[in-house]
Amino acid sequence: MVCRFWAWRTATGLPGAGRLLRLKEALLPFIVDLTSGNVVREDRSAERGHYGGSVLGLRLLSERVPAGLDPYDPRALLYVAAGMLGGTEAPGLAKAVFLAKSPLTGVAGEAHALGPFAAGMRGAVAKSLAVTGRAERPSYVLVEGGEVTCHDASGLWGLGVAATTDALRARHGATAQVATIGPAGENLVRYASVVTGHAHPAGRYGLGAVLGAKNLKAIVCAGDAPAPVADPGTVAALTAFYRESLDTNPLAALQAREPGFAGWAGDPLDPGYVSVRNFSMPGASGLRVPDAGDYDGRAVATTGACPGCPNDCLKVYAPPGTAERRTGGLGQEAFLSLGWNLGIDDLDAVLAANALCNDLGLDPVSLGGTLAFAMECAARGLLPGGPAFGDATALPGLIEDVAARAGAMGDLLAEGSARAAARVGAGAAAYAMAVRGVEMPCFDPRVQPGVGLGYALAPGGPRYDAVEHDLDFDPVLGLGYSFPEARRIGAEPAPAGVLDEERGRRTARLLRLWSGLDALNLCVFASSPTRPLTIDRLTALVTAVLGDGFTLDDLLAAGQLRLDELRAYAVREGGGPGELPARMHDEPITEGRHKGAVLDRAAFARASAAFYAELGWPDISR
Missing domain, CATH: 3.60.9.10 (Aldehyde ferredoxin oxidoreductase, N-terminal domain)
Incomplete structure (x- = not known):
C-alpha cells in the first residue's frame, strides 16, 4: 500500500x-x-x-x-x-x-x-x-x-x-x-x-x-539534508564552550562520565529522596546502591547518541547475554522505577528489564508504578496471585505479560494503576501512586514540595523533568553556582522542605522556564539553571540558529504560551487539577535528614493558589 x-x-x-x-x-x-x-x-x-x-x-x-x-x-x-x-x-x-x-x-x-x-x-x-x-x-x-x-x-x-x-x-x-x-x-x-x-x-x-x-x-x-544555521561561527563557539564545561559543571560532568547520571551508583540515598516499594517505606530501605564498577562489561554504547552535543548523556547498558542489548537506553528514572520502587536492587535484573521494556515499547516509569501498585495490593491481600516486592526473577515474565495483555493479570496491569485500582476495588485506589491517571515519577514530593506541585498542577500530568528539583536550590544542600541563574527568573534559594506561597510562585517560575525549553525543543539536561547552557548562552544559541534576536523574555513567553495551551486543552477535555496520592499528605518520612517531611494539605493548597496566580490562571482547585 x-x-x-x-x-x-x-x-x-x-x-x-x-x-x-x-x-x-x-x-x-x-x-x-x-x-x-x-x-x-x-x-x-x-x-x-x-x-x-x-x-x-x-x-x-x-x-x-x-x-x-x-x-x-x-x-x-x-x-x-x-x-x-x-x-x-x-x-x-x-x-x-x-x-x-x-x-x-x-x-x-x-x-x-x-x-x-x-x-x-x-x-x-x-x-x-x-x-x-x-x-x-x-x-x-x-x-x-x-x-x-x-x-x-x-x-x-x-x-x-x-x-x-x-x-x-x-x-x-x-x-x-x-x-x-x-x-x-x-x-x-x-x-x-x-x-x-x-x-x-x-x-x-x-x-x-x-x-x-x-x-x-x-x-x-x-535523508541527509543539513539543518541550516544562520550563524555557524557562534554555534561552533558555543559547542566548544560546552565541551570545555564538561570539566567544570558538576552535572554535565556526571552526565558525561560512566555510568552517567542515569546509572545510579555511590553512597546510599537519604530516606525519602526516592520511592521504595511504592512510596510505602519512608525509612531506611536496606536496598543496595550499585558501585560504579558494577556497570563494567555492561556498556553497549556510551557516546554519540545526540548529534552535535558533546555531553553524551544518553548511554545504553544491558547485561551480557541479554537477548537484545541495543534497546538498553538508560534514562534517569529507569533504575528507580524498575528497581527500588519494586524492592529490587539487582543491577542486572533492572538493566535487563529496562532493555526489555524498550524493545516491547513500554514506559518503564508507568510500568514500574503499576507493578509496585500490584505488589502492594498483593501484600495487603487485595490482589490474590499478584506479584511480590523483591522478586527479580518474575520481572521479565511480568513485563512480557503486560506488553501482550496476556492473561487476566497482564490485561489488568496494561490499564495502568489508576484504572486497575478501580477494577480491584476494596480500597485499592489508596495504593495507586498516580496523578491524573498516570504514575508519578519516583522522586518523592514529600521531601521536595515544589516537585509535588509540579506533579499535581502541571496541566499535562506528572513529569520529573518538568521543573528543576527543590534540593538544587537549597542554601545548604544545593548547587550554589546555579543560584544566580535561578534569580534571573525570580527563583530565590530556599530550604527544600519549606512549603509556603513563595514555593508555589517559585515552582511556577521554574516550570515556565523549562516549559520554554520544551516549546522550542531545547534539552533541559543541557540548559539553565544548572547546566552549561545558561540563559545568555541559550538565547545566543537560538539567535545563532534562527538568525533573529531571541531574549529571555521570548523564552519565558514561549513557556507561558505552551502552558496556557496545555491548560486550555485540559479544561476543554474536563481535566481538572491533579491530586497527589493521600500518602504524600499523611505518611511522613521517618528517618534521616528529611525526617518528618510530609505535605501539609493546607500549606499545599496555599502554595497551589500562589502557583496559579503566578501563571495568571484561576484557582480551579477550590
Whole structure:
C-alpha cells in the first residue's frame, strides 16, 4: 500500500529566499490522513511564537479533534516535530516532541525523544508531522526528501523495536532514523511508548498506544539534508564552550562520565529522596546502591547518541547475554522505577528489564508504578496471585505479560494503576501512586514540595523533568553556582522542605522556564539553571540558529504560551487539577535528614493558589 502524497518543494533564487523559506517551512506541517491516504501541508505562516513545536501541535489538536474524543478514535491526531531548532547539530538541540491526547490522562500527553530522530526529521526535510485517520492494515510512514508516503507494515506487526528498526533500515538505508512501537503499542497498553533509534524512547503518557490504534507501526525519516544555521561561527563557539564545561559543571560532568547520571551508583540515598516499594517505606530501605564498577562489561554504547552535543548523556547498558542489548537506553528514572520502587536492587535484573521494556515499547516509569501498585495490593491481600516486592526473577515474565495483555493479570496491569485500582476495588485506589491517571515519577514530593506541585498542577500530568528539583536550590544542600541563574527568573534559594506561597510562585517560575525549553525543543539536561547552557548562552544559541534576536523574555513567553495551551486543552477535555496520592499528605518520612517531611494539605493548597496566580490562571482547585 502506498498513500497518495502531495509533494511540497521550496523555490530558490529570490533575494533572501533561504531565510524566508526556512521560516516558512517550519510553519507548514505535513498533515497525513491514514484513512484516505492523502498528505497535504497546512500554512501556519501567519502565526507567531510556536517555533514549529509543541504549541503548534496543541493548536492542531484543539482545532482538528472534537472535544471528548477517545484517544483511540481514528479521528485522533498525533503530532511529531523537530520544530525550527530540534535536530540542529549543536549542544542541547537533539530533541523531538510527540504529542497526542493521552490514553492515561485524557488530556494532552507530550513526550520527548532525545537522540538522533530529530536530526533524522531535518535530514528528511521535515520539521513537523500530524497524523490522523486509521490505516486499513499495519503501515508505516516514510518521510524522504520533503515528501511523505505510506507503506505496508504487515510483516513488521508483532516485532519488537530492535527488529522493526533493523528491517526498516534494511529497506531505506542504514542511516534512516526510525520511531516505532513494539507489541505493547499494538496491543493498546495504555502506557506504551514510542522508541527511536533502538534505545531512545518518547516514553510517557501512552503515545505508543495511539500509534497502535492507527495501525501505524513506525515513522521513518531518510535523508541527509543539513539543518541550516544562520550563524555557524557562534554555534561552533558555543559547542566548544560546552565541551570545555564538561570539566567544570558538576552535572554535565556526571552526565558525561560512566555510568552517567542515569546509572545510579555511590553512597546510599537519604530516606525519602526516592520511592521504595511504592512510596510505602519512608525509612531506611536496606536496598543496595550499585558501585560504579558494577556497570563494567555492561556498556553497549556510551557516546554519540545526540548529534552535535558533546555531553553524551544518553548511554545504553544491558547485561551480557541479554537477548537484545541495543534497546538498553538508560534514562534517569529507569533504575528507580524498575528497581527500588519494586524492592529490587539487582543491577542486572533492572538493566535487563529496562532493555526489555524498550524493545516491547513500554514506559518503564508507568510500568514500574503499576507493578509496585500490584505488589502492594498483593501484600495487603487485595490482589490474590499478584506479584511480590523483591522478586527479580518474575520481572521479565511480568513485563512480557503486560506488553501482550496476556492473561487476566497482564490485561489488568496494561490499564495502568489508576484504572486497575478501580477494577480491584476494596480500597485499592489508596495504593495507586498516580496523578491524573498516570504514575508519578519516583522522586518523592514529600521531601521536595515544589516537585509535588509540579506533579499535581502541571496541566499535562506528572513529569520529573518538568521543573528543576527543590534540593538544587537549597542554601545548604544545593548547587550554589546555579543560584544566580535561578534569580534571573525570580527563583530565590530556599530550604527544600519549606512549603509556603513563595514555593508555589517559585515552582511556577521554574516550570515556565523549562516549559520554554520544551516549546522550542531545547534539552533541559543541557540548559539553565544548572547546566552549561545558561540563559545568555541559550538565547545566543537560538539567535545563532534562527538568525533573529531571541531574549529571555521570548523564552519565558514561549513557556507561558505552551502552558496556557496545555491548560486550555485540559479544561476543554474536563481535566481538572491533579491530586497527589493521600500518602504524600499523611505518611511522613521517618528517618534521616528529611525526617518528618510530609505535605501539609493546607500549606499545599496555599502554595497551589500562589502557583496559579503566578501563571495568571484561576484557582480551579477550590
